[in-house]
Amino acid sequence: MKLITKNTDYAIRALLVLGMAPEMFLSAREIAEKEMIPLPFLRRILRELLKKGYMESREGTGGGVRLTRRTEDIRISEVIQFFQGRIQLSTCMFRKTACRNRTFCPLRKRIMAIEELVSREFNAITLATLLHDRVST
Numbered sequence: 001m002k003l004i005t006k007n008t009d010y011a012i013r014a015l016l017v018l019g020m021a022p023e024m025f026l027s028a029r030e031i032a033e034k035e036m037i038p039l040p041f042l043r044r045i046l047r048e049l050l051k052k053g054y055m056e057s058r059e060g061t062g063g064g065v066r067l068t069r070r071t072e073d074i075r076i077s078e079v080i081q082f083f084q085g086r087i088q089l090s091t092c093m094f095r096k097t098a099c100r101n102r103t104f105c106p107l108r109k110r111i112m113a114i115e116e117l118v119s120r121e122f123n124a125i126t127l128a129t130l131l132h133d134r135v136s137t
Helices: 006-020 028-035 039-052 076-084 106-123 127-136
Strands: 055-058 064-067
Touching: 006 028, 006 039, 006 064, 006 076, 006 127, 028 039, 028 064, 039 055, 039 064, 039 076, 076 106
Parallel strands: none
Antiparallel strands: 055 064
16 A cells, blocks of 8 residues: 555655745756656656646746746645545455445444545645755754
């Protein structure tokens, strides 16, 4: 079980780099080097973030990408949902079909409560929060 996938991790790390210099356009290569993210992988992630409206791009010398939203307005929960869907600790699947005990399973009810708690915690974290934490450490 992975709570955060590699795509989500790389997306958040790229957003953090952009959040440290919100007015500047940074190239994918600069971001990749700062965060040690494979460049082809990062370019794909940046395209997705661009489509979703997190950033804008400019071509040519001095071009790259920069944030279009304030760091306070970017919730980590929305980045997670965009790249991997709803937070799930268990899919309650058995041999690729939904478990037949799913609707009345007492463990599933507990898991759902934990999922809700984790979702609320991630919803409370913004990109600005992480930038503050990064500077404080």
